[in-house]
Amino acid sequence: MDFYQINIDDRIVLSESLTASVGAEFGEILEENNLGAAQFFTNSVDTKTTGLDVIASYPTELFDGNLNLTAAMSFMNTDVEQVNSVSSLIPGEQIFNDTQVLRLEEGQPSEKATLSGDWTRDAWNVNLALNYFGPVEGQAFTGVRHEWDGKWLTDLSVGYDFTSNLNVRVGANNLFDTYPDEWGSAGSPFSDAGFKYGWETFPFGINGGYYYARLNYTF
Known part of the structure; x- marks a missing residue:
């Protein structure tokens, strides 16, 4: 069992996509460089992450x-404690807005679990694992929170x-070819534009099952 707390000041994050709506001076910079928007990495937030990892085997x-049985659980929570900006042109709440804060705090599961069994007999080996990924949230640019x-x-x-x-x-x-939940009504206009799933917050991807057969030879 491990408990941890990680405090990071001036954490490096990816900014919001910033347009001329930020302000006249910033808009002039974009126009002078023939840009519609700018996005960049910046030391913009202070965060605190606390978590607990538990593992047991039998x-x-x-x-x-x-037969080796293993159960592992992980609980984690990240809070954005402060948003900073050293720019006189861009306020902190625009560099890293509510959408980005939500993605950092709730865009990854706060609970994960794995139950696995590994069985070996002579030349045979069978491995079975059940993996749980907790719920996530996001809102993209619509401003509407959506939970999967x-x-x-x-x-x-x-x-x-x-x-x-x-x-x-x-x-x-x-x-069993499990997929994330699709965009609901809160996902519009993404579902209307042909986006079946979100794109930022799914820990196991959107490609479904992967099946394989491998022949390995070690020299």
């Missing part, structure tokens, strides 16, 4: 083989060692 026997539910994903693989050098393994990552 070895046992099953079907004349060795947490999801369980299943990974399964079966391997066989022909020799100490030759191994075959078949398996699946995201066995």
